[in-house]
Each structure stands twice: as structure tokens, then as C-alpha cells.
Amino acid sequence: MENRLLEIKDLHVSYGSVCALWGVSLHVPEGSIVALVGANGAGKSTLLKTIAGMNRPKNGSILFSGKHITGLTPEAVVNAGIAMVPEGRKLFARLTVKENLELGGYIPRARPFIQKSLEQAYELFPLLKTKSNQIAGSMSGGEQQMLAIARSMMSRPTILMLDEPSLGLSPLVVKMMFELVEELNRKGMTILLVEQNIYQALKISHYAYVIKTGKIVLEGKGEQLLSDPEVQNAYLGTME
Numbered sequence: 035m036e037n038r039l040l041e042i043k044d045l046h047v048s049y050g051s052v053c054a055l056w057g058v059s060l061h062v063p064e065g066s067i068v069a070l071v072g073a074n075g076a077g078k079s080t081l082l083k084t085i086a087g088m089n090r091p092k093n094g095s096i097l098f099s100g101k102h103i104t105g106l107t108p109e110a111v112v113n114a115g116i117a118m119v120p121e122g123r124k125l126f127a128r129l130t131v132k133e134n135l136e137l138g139g140y141i142p143r144a145r146p147f148i149q150k151s152l153e154q155a156y157e158l159f160p161l162l163k164t165k166s167n168q169i170a171g172s173m174s175g176g177e178q179q180m181l182a183i184a185r186s187m188m189s190r191p192t193i194l195m196l197d198e199p200s201l202g203l204s205p206l207v208v209k210m211m212f213e214l215v216e217e218l219n220r221k222g223m224t225i226l227l228v229e230q231n232i233y234q235a236l237k238i239s240h241y242a243y244v245i246k247t248g249k250i251v252l253e254g255k256g257e258q259l260l261s262d263p264e265v266q267n268a269y270l271g272t273m274e
């Protein structure tokens with residue numbers, strides 16, 4: 035049986051009186067890429083932020099490696115092994131590449147390995163090594179996304195949650211970004227990928243969920259959803 039590394043059950047989240055998630059359930063098997071796709075405002079970031087401990091759910095539970103993590107602080111969630119690359123990257127724009135990376139490793143779980151993690155980050159992203167003293171805010175969009183991913187890897191996560199990594203990048207860089215996600219997965223990383231680039235996300239994922247106004251409306255294997263007429267009509271428009 036597949037090992038459910040992350041399991042979300044019947045999650046309800048509200049912002050004041052506005053309900054953003056209405057009973058969302060999904061799971062991410064260990065070693066897989068699971069995509070969560072949907073339109074603007076569907077609740078994708080809300081779900082990732084709730085898993086990351088930044089929103090408190092009204093109802094429902096979040097299990098990680100079989101343990102309840104619902105209600106933990108964001109620091110405790112990262113320290114448990116869940117890293118998030120937030121929408122818009124959220125780098126420390128005035129700090130250097132190296133300083134950004136080091137800050138990603140300052141949690142108890144990762145601190146003893148900071149030097150090793152840095153070497154691994156530079157191995158995976160040689161460009162970041164050559165630019166290690168550059169100010170993060172002066173890097174290109176694609177480089178900044180790469181740095182954001184590398185920084186979150188510094189916490190030595192078991193699962194990586196990516197919130198729209200392709201946002202604002204040129205087509206060629208978008209392609210590289212998806213290849214990178216696949217490479218991380220081949221190396222053993224479990225990935226929960228949020229995307230509006232539905233075609234690409236479904237293509238690389240093992241399983242996917244479609245979210246619409248706070249509810250999961252469809253789910254299935256990535257390839258299967260790509261050929262689903264409903265997905266094609268509603269989300270893909272004219273297919274590539």
C-alpha cells in the first residue's frame with residue numbers, strides 16, 4: 035500500500051466570515067508529485083498556508099507521517115520536515131544569495147547540517163554558487179525562483195510545497211522550472227505542486243486534484259485529467 039506522507043482530511047478554512055476551503059481532503063504519497071490546480075481565488079494558496087501553519091483551520095485535520103500537525107506554528111511545521119516555497123518567492127531582497135540560503139537552514143532540524151546543505155544547494159544549482167555574493171533582489175525572475183527553492187531545501191525537508199513556481203517566468207524558464215521539479219522528485223523529494231499552468235503541472239504529476247471555489251471537484255492521474263473533456267473545456271482552452 036502506498037505510504038501517505040501527507041494527508042488532509044475535511045479541511046475547512048475561513049477568513050473572517052468568508053469561507054475559503056469547504057471540506058478539502060487530499061493526500062500525497064511518499065515519493066510522488068501531486069498537483070493542485072485551479073483558477074485564481076480557488077483556495078490553492080490557502081491550503082498550502084494552512085498546511086504550513088500560517089492559517090488555522092476551523093475544522094479538519096492535517097496528518098504528516100501519520101501524526102497530527104494541525105495547529106502547529108509555522109516554525110514547528112518546517113522543523114517537522116515540511117517546506118513551502120511561497121507564491122511570489124518572498125526572498126530577503128537586500129541580502130545576498132548565500133545569506134538567503136543560510137537563513138533557510140537556521141532551524142533546529144537543519145542547523146547542524148548547514149555547511150553540508152549549502153554544498154548540496156550549490157551542487158544542484160551551480161548558478162547560485164557563481165552568484166553567491168549577489169544581492170538576491172538584483173537577480174532575474176528565474177534565478178530568484180531557483181534561489182527560493184534552494185532556500186527551502188536548506189531546511190532539509192521531507193516534502194516540498196511549491197506555490198506557483200512558474201508565475202511570471204518566460205516560457206523557456208518555465209520549462210526549466212518544471213524539469214527541475216521532476217529532477218528533485220527523481221532524487222527522492224515528495225512534492226505538492228500548486229499551479230495555474232495546468233497543462234505542465236498535470237504532465238509532470240503522478241496524481242492531481244482540481245480545486246474550484248474551495249472544493250475539490252475532480253481528481254485523478256495527471257495524464258488522465260489532461261484528457262478529461264471537462265478539464266479541457268474549463269481549464270485548458272485550446273490544448274497545446
Ligand SMILES: Nc1ncnc2c1ncn2[C@@H]1O[C@H](COP(=O)(O)OP(=O)(O)OP(=O)(O)O)[C@@H](O)[C@H]1O
Pocket residue numbers: 049052054072073074075076077078079080081121230
Ligand atoms: N488574508 C486573507 N483575508 C481574506 N481573504 C483572503 C485572504 N487570503 C485569501 N483570501 C480569499 O480566499 C480565497 C482563496 O484565496 P487563495 O489565495 O487561496 O487563492 P488561490 O487559489 O491561491 O489564487 P491565486 O491563483 O490567485 O493565487 C479568495 O477568495 C481570497 O480572496
Ligand SMILES: [Mg+2]
Pocket residue numbers: 078079080121197
Ligand atoms: Mg495563490
